[in-house]
Amino acid sequence: xxxxxxxxxxxxxxLFGVLFAFGSxxxxxxxxVTTTEDLAAIVREIGGPLVEVESLARGxxxxxxxxxxxxxxxxxxxxxxxxxxxxxxxxxxxxSVLVGARNPAIQHGASGxxxxxxxxQPLDVPSGPVxxxxxxxxxxxxxxxxxxxxxxxxxxxxxxxxxxxxxPESAGRIEENRKGFERRLDEAIAGWKKxxxxxxxxxxxxxxxxxxxxxxRFGLRVVxxxxxxxxxPPSPAHIQQLIQHMKREKxxxxxxxxxxxxxxxxxxxxxxxxxxxxxxxxxxxxxxIRTYFDLFDYLIDQLTMALSKGY
Amino acid sequence: xxxxxxxxxxxxxxxPTVEAQIQQGEGMRPSLQGPNLDISLDGxxxxxxxxxxxxxxxxxxxxxxxxxxxxxxxxxxxxxxxPYARAxxxxxxxxxxxxxxxxxxxxxxxxxxxxxxxxxxxxxxFFTRFGRTNPIHPHAWNFADQPVINNRxxxxxxxxxxxxxxxWLSLLxxxxxxxxxxxxxxxxxAVSFLSNEEVxxxxxxxxxxxxxxxRRFEDLLYMTRIxxxxxxxxxxxxxxxxxxxxxxxxxxxxxxxxxFGFDFYGKWRPLNAVGGFPFxxxxxEVMWSYETSEDPxxxxxxxxxxxxxxxxxxRRWVAGARVDYVNGGDDADPLRDRRWRLSxxxxxxxxxxxxxxxxxxxxxxxxxxDKPLHAVFLQFEFLIGSHGAxxx
Numbered sequence: 001x002x003x004x005x006x007x008x009x010x011x012x013x014x015l016f017g018v019l020f021a022f023g024s025x026x027x028x029x030x031x032x033v034t035t036t037e038d039l040a041a042i043v044r045e046i047g048g049p050l051v052e053v054e055s056l057a058r059g060x061x062x063x064x065x066x067x068x069x070x071x072x073x074x075x076x077x078x079x080x081x082x083x084x085x086x087x088x089x090x091x092x093x094x095x096s097v098l099v100g101a102r103n104p105a106i107q108h109g110a111s112g113x114x115x116x117x118x119x120x121q122p123l124d125v126p127s128g129p130v131x132x133x134x135x136x137x138x139x140x141x142x143x144x145x146x147x148x149x150x151x152x153x154x155x156x157x158x159x160x161x162x163x164x165x166x167x168p169e170s171a172g173r174i175e176e177n178r179k180g181f182e183r184r185l186d187e188a189i190a191g192w193k194k195x196x197x198x199x200x201x202x203x204x205x206x207x208x209x210x211x212x213x214x215x216x217r218f219g220l221r222v223v224x225x226x227x228x229x230x231x232x233p234p235s236p237a238h239i240q241q242l243i244q245h246m247k248r249e250k251x252x253x254x255x256x257x258x259x260x261x262x263x264x265x266x267x268x269x270x271x272x273x274x275x276x277x278x279x280x281x282x283x284x285x286x287x288x289i290r291t292y293f294d295l296f297d298y299l300i301d302q303l304t305m306a307l308s309k310g311y
Numbered sequence: 312x313x314x315x316x317x318x319x320x321x322x323x324x325x326x327p328t329v330e331a332q333i334q335q336g337e338g339m340r341p342s343l344q345g346p347n348l349d350i351s352l353d354g355x356x357x358x359x360x361x362x363x364x365x366x367x368x369x370x371x372x373x374x375x376x377x378x379x380x381x382x383x384x385x386x387x388x389x390x391x392x393x394p395y396a397r398a399x400x401x402x403x404x405x406x407x408x409x410x411x412x413x414x415x416x417x418x419x420x421x422x423x424x425x426x427x428x429x430x431x432x433x434x435x436x437f438f439t440r441f442g443r444t445n446p447i448h449p450h451a452w453n454f455a456d457q458p459v460i461n462n463r464x465x466x467x468x469x470x471x472x473x474x475x476x477x478x479w480l481s482l483l484x485x486x487x488x489x490x491x492x493x494x495x496x497x498x499x500x501a502v503s504f505l506s507n508e509e510v511x512x513x514x515x516x517x518x519x520x521x522x523x524x525x526r527r528f529e530d531l532l533y534m535t536r537i538x539x540x541x542x543x544x545x546x547x548x549x550x551x552x553x554x555x556x557x558x559x560x561x562x563x564x565x566x567x568x569x570x571f572g573f574d575f576y577g578k579w580r581p582l583n584a585v586g587g588f589p590f591x592x593x594x595x596e597v598m599w600s601y602e603t604s605e606d607p608x609x610x611x612x613x614x615x616x617x618x619x620x621x622x623x624x625x626r627r628w629v630a631g632a633r634v635d636y637v638n639g640g641d642d643a644d645p646l647r648d649r650r651w652r653l654s655x656x657x658x659x660x661x662x663x664x665x666x667x668x669x670x671x672x673x674x675x676x677x678x679x680x681d682k683p684l685h686a687v688f689l690q691f692e693f694l695i696g697s698h699g700a701x702x703x
Contacts, residue, residue, distance in 0.1 A: 058545060060582045067580075067587075069548050069703045070486040070540035077429055077480055092663075096700040099397065102480055104425040109394055132664060132695075231586075232662070233626060259583040261626075 030167055033079035033106075035090045036063050037284040038146045039116055039155070041292045043083065045181045046160045050170050056097070059284020062259045063089055064136075064231075068096035076101035079112065081166060083159065086117035087143035114162045119154045120145045123212045135229025147281060148213035149189050149296055153182050188293055192300045193218065199307045203249045205242065205274070207256040207265060210281050214299070223249045226256070226265055234264050246272045253277050253306055258285055277306050349389040351696030355382040355450045362685040367645070367652075367674050370457035371467035372405065372449035374688045381406045382690070383449050385417070387698055395425040398435075399699070401448060417448065418471065429480040433492075438471040439534050440478075440490050441554045442574045442596050443702075445469050451701045453594075453621055454654055455670045455688040459635040460615030463646060464570055464600045466502035470556075472532065486540035496532035496558040497525075503568045503600060504532055504558040511561045514646060515611070518562040518604050532558035549577045550703065563605035570600040578703075586663075590623040613639040613647060629658040648677035664694040 030051045034040040037059040044053050056072050057063045063085070066072070076082060076097050084090050098107055105112040122141025130139045145151045160178040164171035200219035204211075207226040215222045224245050228238035245251075246268070254265045254276050265276045279302060280286045283295050359374035366376075374380045382405060389399040400419040406412055420435030438446040444461050446469075461469070474494025481487040497505035502514050511520045523530065538552040556570040573596070580590040599614035615637030623629045633654045639647025656670035672686040 058582050062585065065584065065587050067703050068700045069542075070488075070538075070550060071542045071548055074480070074486045074540075093700050099422060099424065102424075102426065102429045102431040102478075104427065107394070107424045108391065132662070259585050261585060 028167075030080045030163065031078055032081045032083065033076050034082075035066075035084040035094060036146075037282050038292065038295070039083050039085065039159075041283040041290075041295075042152060042155050042181075043159055043163075045292065046156055046174060046177050047163055048173070048177055050167060050173065051163070055284075057282075059280065059282040059289065060258060060286075062257070063282075064092065066090070066093045068093045068100060070100070072097045073100035076106060077103045079103060079106050081112045081114060081162065082106035083114045083116055083162075085143055085146065086115035087120075087122055087140045087145070088138040089143035111162075111165060114158065116155045116158055117143070117145065118158050120151055123216070124209065135227070136231030138230075142209060142212050144210040144281065145213050147211065148217045149185055149192070149292075150217060151213060152185055152292055156181050156185075184293070188296065189217075192296055195300055195304050196220075199304070202253075202307060203251045205246060205251050205254045205268075207254070207260045210257060211255055211279075218300075218303075220303075223251060226254070226260075226268065239264060239268060243268055243271045246274060253303075255279050257281050275306055275309075277302060279303070347390065349387070349697045349699060351385075351387045351694060351698035353383070353385040353387070353450045353692065353694045353698065355384070355690065355692045356380065357382055357455055357688050357690040359689075360687045366686060367650070367676060367684060368456055368672075368686065369467055369646070370462050371469075373456040373467075374686075374690070375408045382455075385448060385450060387696075389699055391424070392421065396421050396423050398422070415468065417468075429482070431478050431480075433476040433478075434474075436471065436473045437476065437494075438469055439465075439492060439494060439532075439556070440476065440536055441465065441470060441534055441556055441570070442552070442572045442598065443550075443576055443594060444596060447702065450692055450694070453619065453629075453631055453658075454633055454656060455668055455690045456654075456672070458596065458617040458633070459637045459650060459652055460596065460598050460617060463613060463615065463637055463639065464503055464598050466500055468500050470503075471500045472496070472498060474532070476534075486538075488536075488538040490534070490536040490538065492534045494532045494534070495525075496530060501532060501558070503556075503560065503570065503602065505530075505561050515562065515602070516644065517609060520561050521563050521566075521605075523559060523561060523564070530559050532556065546581050547577065547579050548703070549575070551575045560602055560604075562602065562609075566603045566605065568600060568602045570598060572596055572598040576703075586626050588623045588626040588628075590621070592621040592623075594619050594621075611639065611647070613637070627660045629660070631656045631658070642677045645676065645678050650674065650676040666690075666692045668692075 032043050032051050032053045034043060034055050036057050037055045040053045040055040043051055054075055056075060057066055084094050107113060124142040126137055126139055130137050146155060156178050160174050164174045196218040201221055203221045203223045205224045206222055209225055209230055211222060224242050226234050228234055252274050254269055254274050256265050256276060256278055258278050258280055262276060269276045279299055283289050283292060289295050289298050357374035357380045359377060359380060361377050368374060372382045384404040386402045391397045398421050401417040403415040403417045416436055418437050420433050420437040423432045426432060440446050444458055445465050472494040474492055476492035478488055478490040497507060499507055499510045502510055505523055508520055534556050536552055536554040540550045542548045552574050554572045558568055560566050560568040576594045578590060578592040595618040597616045602611040604610055617633055617635045619631060619633035621629055621631040635652040638649040641647040652672055652674045654670055654672045656668055658666055658668040660666045668690040670688045674684040675681045
């Protein structure tokens with residue numbers, strides 16, 4: 001008994017002793033943890049060599065459904081800045097990661113906590129009462145806003161402001177990077193819009209309501225979803241209704257995110273003569289998409305290729 | 312009392328400002344972020360059939376009779392208190408075998424958010440963070456009932472009491488967390504320790520109950536735990552831990568109980584999982600305890616293990632199986648004899664906020680001459696409101 005008791009006391013003393021034993025240390029560059037690869041890509045554009053960035057979600061993962069794993073807490077524990085998409089996208093796991101990270105610098109309300117949806121005008125904000133009979137509705141609006149590159153500029157501005165606040169000595173360089181990013185993005189947006197112009201008003205169906213911002217920016221018309229309600233798997237009755245609706249609307253493309261099962265969209269495509277187009281909604285979703293620009297280059301390439309074939 | 316608490320639930324759930332705060336996220340168990348109040352109500356019910364009326368499901372939240380059981384109705388409240396801490400409370404209602412309504416303050420504790428050097432303190436009434444299953448609320452269990460070894464060593468309601476816990480996430484490049492806690496050793500939720508006059512004789516019928524006052528630090532309950540996690544690949548994460556408990560027991564003036572445990576949890580989930588599916592998860596806990604008594608000949612040694620596997624084979628469906636083995640070395644005592652149990656089950660999740668579970672148990676206990684006992688459970692759960700994510 002005394003040996004066990006002594007061991008336990010020793011461990012407890014070590015734990016309490018750590019509270020007072022360590023001095024604080026802050027190392028440059030700024031360590032940034034983002035919830036998604038898209039935010040990480042924009043932080044890299046703005047921060048350049050001033051930051052070390054890591055995303056908690058991989059680009060090929062559905063960011064709604066991560067788990068609050070210890071490995072994510074460990075990454076967040078070392079961060080100087082935590083950036084999330086917000087609008088409920090990470091509602092199931094980000095708060096628990098923050099609590100588990102035990103890093104006061106990045107808790108809600110701290111200067112190292114940033115919700116990138118600040119400044120975004122969200123789409124699909126419910127106008128009436130919301131409950132779960134409507135599926136997984138986001139009461140604050142659709143969180144897939146990074147898929148509009150114009151929103152990319154707002155995100156960049158939000159991130160730049162915070163990076164500058166955390167590294168005031170580098171504020172000039174950060175602002176320069178932001179302006180450069182915005183200029184390049186403006187040029188790219190003009191090119192992407194030009195390529196998509198012939199397809200203005202083309203009706204499409206998407207699996208989940210994750211392409212609303214992209215469709216609005218590039219003139220596509222989303223006329224239906226494979227999911228009957230957000231987050232709810234399709235039922236046979238809904239599939240039949242959707243097939244009839246697609247035939248009426250002459251829909252030729254069904255856009256699905258890479259993590260959704262293809263079986264139902266393939267069935268619908270066979271019945272309607274449409275084509276299933278798997279599009280990654282995030283940087284890193286497909287090999288070779290390393291930057292925010294790469295993402296839209298890829299999406300526009302794939303879409304124009306599919307639409308030009310007249311599917 | 313119950314009536315007033317239920318009135319509070321109704322007011323909180325349907326108050327317009329609270330309703331507006333309910334997060335309808337697409338993630339699992341959404342959690343409201345910010346200073347608003349998370350509030351949820353979880354109902355867990357079971358229909359059960361036991362082949363013998365004298366069944367072996369002794370857990371406080373297990374299905375407890377042929378017929379229907381309200382396993383728990385859990386009201387959860389949680390919010391950040393200020394920039395320095397958050398608070399969580401889990402208040403449980405259940406109806407026991409005699410039809411009595413029971414109210415339990417399962418947990419109510421403060422968690423610090425602002426301690427330096429990766430330290431975190433919990434204070435209040437909380438589940439002792441011993442092993443994997445003990446701190447998990449019944450509605451988040453992967454099976455309809457409690458593992459047998461948890462029931463025997465940590466009690467039918469799990470080991471929990473008022474106290475304080477300090478944990479430290481190490482500076483090492485991998486996840487290593489040291490946890491230590493001090494809690495009261497008495498009461499009905501500390502059955503292997505000081506317990507109380509009503510519960511202790513049921514657990515240790517051969518020992519005399521000795522009322523002990525708390526006079527010194529050694530009369531409290533101490534827990535230490537080392538938890539490690541590693542990620543061999545992007546799709547696999549493993550969590551393992553060793554835990555130790557030390558505290559006085561009510562078997563004499565200077566008697567004590569030690570409990571040790573090892574736990575392992577590994578989960579595979581591909582990066583392209585939809586809604587968290589598919590996945591494979593394996594979990595095991597090994598525990599053993601040593602209880603001293605006034606007469607060294609009456610010292611007790613208990614041990615046991617469970618091993619479980621879960622396979623989320625397609626979206627919304629999970630198949631599982633668990634094997635329990637315990638042995639306390641007393642062939643006549645239902646709480647200390649050798650016992651085996653096998654529990655396959657199948658769970659369907661219509662959404663992240665409800666489930667249906669079918670489970671079969673076959674039990675062989677030494678005090679019943681290893682005659683098999685059978686049980687079938689159909690469990691269902693609903694969750695309304697905003698409820699924080701569960702432990703990985």
